[in-house]
Structure formats: C-alpha cells, structure tokens
Amino acid sequence: xNEVEQSxxxxxxxxxxxxxxxxxxSVGISALHWLQQHxxxxxxxxFMLSSGKKKHGRLIATINIQEKHSSLHITASxxxxxxxxxxAVSPHYGGSQGNLIFGKGTKxxxxx
Amino acid sequence: xxxxSQHPSWVICKSGTSxxxxxxxxxxxxxxxxWYRQFPKQSLMLMATSNxxxxxxxxxxxxxxxxxxxxxxxxxxxxxxxxxxxxDSSFYICSANGNYEQYFGPGTRLTVT
Numbered sequence: 001x002n003e004v005e006q007s008x009x010x011x012x013x014x015x016x017x018x019x020x021x022x023x024x025x026s027v028g029i030s031a032l033h034w035l036q037q038h039x040x041x042x043x044x045x046x047f048m049l050s051s052g053k054k055k056h057g058r059l060i061a062t063i064n065i066q067e068k069h070s071s072l073h074i075t076a077s078x079x080x081x082x083x084x085x086x087x088a089v090s091p092h093y094g095g096s097q098g099n100l101i102f103g104k105g106t107k108x109x110x111x112x
Numbered sequence: 113x114x115x116x117s118q119h120p121s122w123v124i125c126k127s128g129t130s131x132x133x134x135x136x137x138x139x140x141x142x143x144x145x146x147w148y149r150q151f152p153k154q155s156l157m158l159m160a161t162s163n164x165x166x167x168x169x170x171x172x173x174x175x176x177x178x179x180x181x182x183x184x185x186x187x188x189x190x191x192x193x194x195x196x197x198x199x200d201s202s203f204y205i206c207s208a209n210g211n212y213e214q215y216f217g218p219g220t221r222l223t224v225t
Binding site for chain 1: 157
C-alpha cells in the first residue's frame with residue numbers, strides 16, 4: 001500500500017464545475033503539499049499546509065490531521081486548470097523538508 | 113514568489129556521454145536542494161539531497177558515481193549524469209527550500225539515444 005493515496009486517478013469535468021481531489025496518507029507528517037504539473041512537465045507548488053484550510057483564488061486546500069486526509073477543491077473550473085495534481089507529504093521521519101513522499105497524481109481534464 | 117530555474121530544459125545525448133543539469137535559486141539562498149526523477153506516468157522519486165559545501169545524500173538504489181551532484185554555492189546545484197544510457201532517459205526536477213516553502217524547478221527532459 002502506498003503511503004500517499006490520491007483519488008480519483010483521472011477526472012474529467014465540464015467547464016464551471018466544482019472539483020474535488022482527495023489525498024490520504026498513512027504516515028505522520030510535518031506538512032502536506034499540493035502541486036500542479038502541466039503537460040510540459042514543470043511543477044508549481046500550489047499549497048503547503050499543516051493544518052486547517054488555505055485559499056488562493058479559485059483553489060482551496062483543506063487538511064484533517066487526525067484523519068490523515070486532505071482535499072484540493074477547484075471552484076468554477078476552467079480548461080486551463082487541466083493538469084496533473086499531485087499530493088506530497090513531508091514525513092516526520094524524513095528529517096529534511098525535501099524528503100517528500102508523492103502520490104501518483106490526479107489527471108484533471110476540464111472540457112469547454 | 114521564489115523562483116528556481118533549471119538548465120537545460122531538454123537535452124538529447126548519445127549513449128556513453130555525460131550530461132550536466134543545473135539548478136539555480138534565483139532570488140533566495142538555498143543550503144539544501146533536492147533532485148527528483150520522474151519516469152513517464154509515474155510519481156516523482158527523490159534521488160538525492162544536495163547540501164551546500166558537503167557531500168550529497170543519495171537515496172537507496174541511486175548510484176552516486178553515476179549521478180554526480182555538486183552544490184558549490186548557495187544558489188547552484190548541478191547534477192551530472194555520467195556515461196548516460198537509454199534507461200537514464202527521464203524527467204529530472206530539482207527543488208529548493210526557501211522561506212519555509214519548497215520551490216520546484218521547471219524540470220529537464222533527458223533523452224539518451
């Protein structure tokens with residue numbers, strides 16, 4: 001069993017829909033990251049959170065430490081949101097912040 | 113926000129040659145940088161942790177003599193793939209810690225023919 005599980009693996013939505021991507025993890029963590037990877041490969045860090053909720057534009061990320069679960073929400077989705085969304089955690093045992101454990105990603109396609 | 117650059121963005125080389133990839137933190141100093149590798153349709157995997165002024169720490173299964181890492185300054189880390197083979201073809205990404213956040217480079221796509 002992977003230490004970081006994402007669901008769904010693939011998601012197709014119509015423009016304007018509300019989207020939720022889930023991430024569950026099984027290790028103790030110091031932080032959880034949501035990353036966006038576009039088809040060209042470059043990665044953008046969307047959020048880093050260790051508790052509660054963060055909002056940036058149409059993106060919202062929440063985390064429940066007790067349940068070891070995080071969600072990424074996209075409101076009023078747009079075709080330009082099409083990308084792979086990756087959940088990654090910084091485990092307590094990792095020592096360095098860079099020793100991230102990555103989920104396999106959720107491929108999102110938003111149709112116009 | 114902080115920016116991390118990588119050069120080159122893509123490279124094609126012949127089997128047996130060496131390739132150097134640079135990772136720079138453009139507006140902050142990074143004592144620690146990280147190198148990841150991503151094979152098609154797979155997750156990123158940490159290869160090594162690059163520490164300024166000291167030896168890199170490699171993850172299990174990563175050959176340190178094949179993937180040479182040098183972190184000569186607080187803004188530059190380099191990864192050299194020595195004697196590259198087709199199985200080394202992959203997407204290589206670096207990241208750096210700054211202001212308690214982790215910033216990723218745009219990646220370098222290496223193709224070995």
